[in-house]
Amino acid sequence: MNTNKSFPSPAIDIVSVTKIYPHRTHPVTALNDISFAIKDNEFFTLLGPSGCGKTTLLRMIGGFEGITKGQIQLYGEDISTLQPNQRPINTVFQQYALFPHFTVFENVAFGLKRLGRDQAFIKTQTESMLELIRMAEFADRKPNQLSGGQQQRVALARALAPQPKVLLLDEPLSALDLKLRQAMREELKDIQKKTGITFIFVTHDQEEALTMSDRIAVMSNGEVQQIGTATDIYDHPVNHFVANFIGEANILKAKVSKSDKNSITAILAANGGKVTITSDVSMKKGQNISVMIRPERIQIGKISRAKSALNGVIQGISYLGTDTQLQVILDDGESIIARQQNSIDAGTPLNKGDKVSVTIPQHALRVLAD
Amino acid sequence: MINASERIRWYPGFREIALLCLVILYAPLIIVMIYSFNDSPSITVWKGFSFVWYEEVFTGPEAERFKQATVNSLIIAVSAAITSTAIATASALAMIRGRRFRGQAMTFGLINLPLMVPEIVTAVATLIFFASIGFDRGILSILLAHIVFCIPFAYLPIAARLQGIANVYEQVARDLYATPGQTFRLILFPMMLPGILSGFLLAFIISLDDFIITNFVKGAGVETLPTAIFGAVKQGIKPNIMAISTLMLVASFLLVTIAYFISRMGDQRK
Ligand SMILES: Nc1ncnc2c1ncn2[C@@H]1O[C@H](COP(=O)(O)OP(=O)(O)O)[C@@H](O)[C@H]1O
Ligand SMILES: [Mg+2]
Numbered sequence: 001m002n003t004n005k006s007f008p009s010p011a012i013d014i015v016s017v018t019k020i021y022p023h024r025t026h027p028v029t030a031l032n033d034i035s036f037a038i039k040d041n042e043f044f045t046l047l048g049p050s051g052c053g054k055t056t057l058l059r060m061i062g063g064f065e066g067i068t069k070g071q072i073q074l075y076g077e078d079i080s081t082l083q084p085n086q087r088p089i090n091t092v093f094q095q096y097a098l099f100p101h102f103t104v105f106e107n108v109a110f111g112l113k114r115l116g117r118d119q120a121f122i123k124t125q126t127e128s129m130l131e132l133i134r135m136a137e138f139a140d141r142k143p144n145q146l147s148g149g150q151q152q153r154v155a156l157a158r159a160l161a162p163q164p165k166v167l168l169l170d171e172p173l174s175a176l177d178l179k180l181r182q183a184m185r186e187e188l189k190d191i192q193k194k195t196g197i198t199f200i201f202v203t204h205d206q207e208e209a210l211t212m213s214d215r216i217a218v219m220s221n222g223e224v225q226q227i228g229t230a231t232d233i234y235d236h237p238v239n240h241f242v243a244n245f246i247g248e249a250n251i252l253k254a255k256v257s258k259s260d261k262n263s264i265t266a267i268l269a270a271n272g273g274k275v276t277i278t279s280d281v282s283m284k285k286g287q288n289i290s291v292m293i294r295p296e297r298i299q300i301g302k303i304s305r306a307k308s309a310l311n312g313v314i315q316g317i318s319y320l321g322t323d324t325q326l327q328v329i330l331d332d333g334e335s336i337i338a339r340q341q342n343s344i345d346a347g348t349p350l351n352k353g354d355k356v357s358v359t360i361p362q363h364a365l366r367v368l369a370d
Numbered sequence: 371m372i373n374a375s376e377r378i379r380w381y382p383g384f385r386e387i388a389l390l391c392l393v394i395l396y397a398p399l400i401i402v403m404i405y406s407f408n409d410s411p412s413i414t415v416w417k418g419f420s421f422v423w424y425e426e427v428f429t430g431p432e433a434e435r436f437k438q439a440t441v442n443s444l445i446i447a448v449s450a451a452i453t454s455t456a457i458a459t460a461s462a463l464a465m466i467r468g469r470r471f472r473g474q475a476m477t478f479g480l481i482n483l484p485l486m487v488p489e490i491v492t493a494v495a496t497l498i499f500f501a502s503i504g505f506d507r508g509i510l511s512i513l514l515a516h517i518v519f520c521i522p523f524a525y526l527p528i529a530a531r532l533q534g535i536a537n538v539y540e541q542v543a544r545d546l547y548a549t550p551g552q553t554f555r556l557i558l559f560p561m562m563l564p565g566i567l568s569g570f571l572l573a574f575i576i577s578l579d580d581f582i583i584t585n586f587v588k589g590a591g592v593e594t595l596p597t598a599i600f601g602a603v604k605q606g607i608k609p610n611i612m613a614i615s616t617l618m619l620v621a622s623f624l625l626v627t628i629a630y631f632i633s634r635m636g637d638q639r640k
Contacts, residue, residue, distance in 0.1 A: 064541055084544040091545045097538040101560045111546035162546065 009076035010037035011166055011198040012061060017070035019056050019222075030056040032222040033070070038166075038200060039215075040075075043192050045201045047209040048219035049245070054202040055094075057219075058168050061200065062091045074165065085114070090159035091168040094175075096151045098143035104130070104154050105139040111162035129157040132191060149180045153187075160191070166198045173208065185212055206246050210234065218242050234294075239369045243292045250293050250336050251368065256283045264367065266291065270332050271310045275360070279367045290368045297364035298338040300326055300356050309357040312336065314350055326350065328358055399619065406612035413607055423613040430610060432602060439598035442509060443578055446594060450516035451524070451574035457517075458524035458569055459562070466532045467540075467558075485522050492519060493586040500587060507589035515587045516577045523576050524569035531565025564632050571629040575622055 019031040030053045038044045046054045059065040061072055063084035071080050079087055090111065098107050109126040117125070130136045133153040143151060152172060159167055169188075173181045189212050192199045203209055209216050210230040218225045218233055218241075226233050226242045237243035243251065254266035257274065264283050265276045268291075275291070283289060303311065315335070316327040323339045330336060336358060350356065405413055409420035427436060461481055465474065484492065496515050505511055539561065543553040559566075581596040588597060595618070603611055 062545060064544075084541070085547045085549060089545075091542075093538050093542060095536065095538050097536065097542045099539065099542075099557060099561075110543070110548075114547035114552065158542075158546070 009073070011040045011042065011075060012038040012200065013073040013076070014038075014057070015071040015073065017057075017060065017072065018068045019053070019060065019065065020068045030222050031060075034222075034224050035070075036217060036224060036227055038198060041196050041198055043189065043199045043201065043212060043214045045203060045209045045213035045216045046219060047203055047206060047216050047245075050204055052219045053222040054204075054219060055170055058091070058170050058200065058202050061166070062089055062168050063087050088162075088164050089166045089168060090162060090164040092155050092159045092170070092172045094170045094172065096143075096155040098146075098151055098154055098158070100143055103140050103142060104135060104146070107143070107154060108158045108161050110158060115162055125161055125163075129161045132160070132194070133157045133187075149176055149184070152176060152184065156188075156191070160195060160197065163195075164197060166200060169199060169201045171202055171204070173203075174205075181208075188212065210246070218245060220245070236366060237292065237368065240290065243366075243368055248295050248337055250295060250298070251290050252293070252334065252336075254289050254291050256285055256287045256289060259283045259285060264289075266367075268310075270330050270334055273310070275362050275365055277362065277365045277367055281367065281369070283367075292366045292368050293360055293364050295325065295337045295339040296323075296341075297361060298336065299359040299361070300328065300338050300340065300350065301359065303355050303357050309359050310336075311355065311357055314352050314354045314356055317350070317352055328356060330358065402612045403616050403619070405609060406616040408609055408612075411608065413609055413612070423609040424617075426608075426610040427613050427617070432610070435593070436595070436598055436614065439593040439595045442512075442593065443595040446509065446513050446516055447574050447577040449513055450520050450577040451570050453517045454520035454573045455524045455528070455566060455570040458521050458528050458573075459566055461521070461525060462529040462532050466529060467537075481525055482522050484519055489519075489582045493583040496583060497586040507587060508592050511587045511589070512584055512592070512594065515583050516580065519580070519583060520573035520577055524573040527568040527572060528562065528565045531562055531568075535561050567632045568629045571625050571632075575625055579618070579622070 014034060014036050016033050016035050017031055018029070018033050021028040021030055034057075046057060048054055056065060060067055063079070063082055063086075067080050071078055073079065074087070074089070098104075099110070102110070105126055108129050109122050112122045112125055127136065127139075130139055133156060135150060135153055135157065138146065138150065138154075143154070146154065152175075156169075156172070172188075173184050176184060185208060188199075188201075201209075201212065213230060215227060215229055216233055217227045220241050226238045228236070233242055234246050237246060237249070240251065243249040253269040254275070255269065256264055256266050258265040259282050261282075262280060263276050263278050265274060266289060267274055277291060310330050312328040312330040314326055315329045318325045319342075320339075322342060324342055326338045326340065328336045328338060338358065405416070406423055407419050407421070408416055409422060410417035427433065465478060465481075471477075496518075499505075500507060500511050535558070539557055540553050543557045544550075548556065579596055580594075581600065584594050585597050585600070588594070593601065595614075599611060599614060602608070
């Protein structure tokens with residue numbers, strides 16, 4: 001738990017780790033010199049598109065893949081050379097891989113038995129794990145008599161039972177259907193809180209990452225692009241990749257006209273409007289930059305004479321249930337996506353071809369690195 | 371009426387050809403089985419139902435010879451099946467779970483090649499081999515030859531089974547604090563067991579009914595059931611041979627059935 005001050009060091013410390021899969025002609029660099037730390041009792045998520053190296057990193061933490069360069073530490077101790085069975089870390093694999101010849105109970109008790117815990121403890125701990133995942137009445141079933149969701153929960157209980165210091169989860173929900181997946185998100189989050197075990201969760205699903213995690217590492221091409229809370233990475237993406245991968249982003253071109261300590265002033269290419277954006281990255285005057293704004297921060301209205309507004313024509317309208325998404329072509333040809341909530345008093349509906357004004361609140365603009 | 375989907379899959383003449391094949395395959399066996407119950411020394415004229423030839427097998431003048439041959443056959447088949455299954459299991463683990471090594475494809479070929487070499491060639495080669503190293507021919511030479519030619523038969527079902535077991539089970543076991551030895555004993559071996567049992571049964575049957583190689587490498591006076599039967603037939607076919615054949619047929623049939631149910635049991639577990 002957080003109150004445990006005997007662990008001053010991070011749960012997991014990834015120190016300049018590189019992974020190269022050797023190959024005669026095409027060696028693959030799966031991870032390129034990454035470094036970051038995962039705190040004790042954190043729900044930490046590795047998020048990124050398929051092939052970015054999430055599984056590779058998780059398997060290296062678990063001990064299933066060698067480290068080409070660098071070091072992985074568990075509470076300050078180098079574990080890089082330990083076998084998987086020597087690491088107090090357990091994994092929930094993407095394929096649940098319950099042992100088919102064991103009952104649910106035997107599956108969950110497996111780790112405790114190997115650790116040589118005494119019979120009485122194994123029994124109570126296994127039973128309390130089955131309780132935790134609400135599977136107590138299935139203890140004597142074989143895995144092939146369980147549904148996918150139940151198998152998933154047993155795999156989770158099996159990995160939790162030995163009370164590992166860190167639990168690794170590799171896209172554990174991806175094989176479940178939508179409703180079950182949403183329910184399991186809550187349950188996982190809940191179990192993490194109850195057990196106080198550090199979770200490292202891998203997913204390519206941004207919604208999953210945003211709803212569950214304390215912190216998220218956004219990865220692409222074997223590199224960590226940004227680490228932060230859900231709000232950090234959604235609201236303050238550091239670069240194009242993060243802005244585009246998490247949610248939707250409008251990216252506008254601009255030119256720096258003034259750079260202060262905490263803000264820069266820039267001229268939007270679209271209409272020559274002047275905007276001031278908070279940013280602690282200093283820029284040179286005259287430098288070309290990209291600024292980002294989320295679709296729901298944009299206000300669309302009937303044509304107005306306001307100076308800061310951009311003018312455009314509605315090119316497409318998609319109804320999305322709670323929202324309506326509008327695609328607007330600005331006068332300079334740039335395309336912008338905006339979202340409006342569908343409330344009862346939304347006023348006169350907009351139609352395709354309408355001339356509109358697009359208002360961009362300055363405080364919602366973000367400067368992106370390339 | 372034949373409905374449309376059946377008509378598409380219907381080819382003229384195929385049914386007749388299939389029936390003909392079945393008759394050719396099974397008619398001799400069925401005739402042997404029927405005539406083993408014939409109450410007459412004739413092997414072609416039916417005189418009535420009786421068990422005399424079965425009595426003859428167990429109590430007649432040749433009974434002692436057949437009994438000794440059966441004991442030899444069983445000793446050889448059990449030992450050869452156990453040994454070749456153990457070797458085949460180890461090879462399958464090395465080929466499928468071990469690190470990749472140079473010459474892996476060639477090794478795979480070498481393991482399975484004996485299936486394609488004409489048996490008579492193997493028989494002659496084995497005989498020459500034993501003769502050239504001065505190995506005494508007897509039960510032991512038969513056993514060694516059987517172990518060797520049973521390996522590929524045992525290997526096939528074991529390798530097929532192992533290939534169907536994803537690596538992740540072993541990784542889960544290692545993750546849950548099992549040593550490599552425990553992982554094999556508690557997880558991989560039980561999961562491979564249906565394949566190992568089918569491999570064992572296949573090797574057992576192959577060894578039990580081998581004639582050609584056995585006939586070459588056996589010493590004078592040492593008989594297995596097939597060579598004893600062949601020896602008896604050379605002096606004229608009596609219906610007691612049919613009775614023995616029927617007994618062997620039933621035994622084989624039982625073994626194959628058991629093997630089938632074992633492999634099905636394994637599939638259901640998956
Ligand atoms: N065993 C392997 N051998 C060679 N390349 C691999 C191996 N495993 C993964 N890779 C490559 O490493 C990269 C990262 O893969 P992976 O870690 O599985 O990504 P993710 O889990 O994010 O989808 C990919 O380009 C993949 O093709
Ligand atoms: Mg993956």
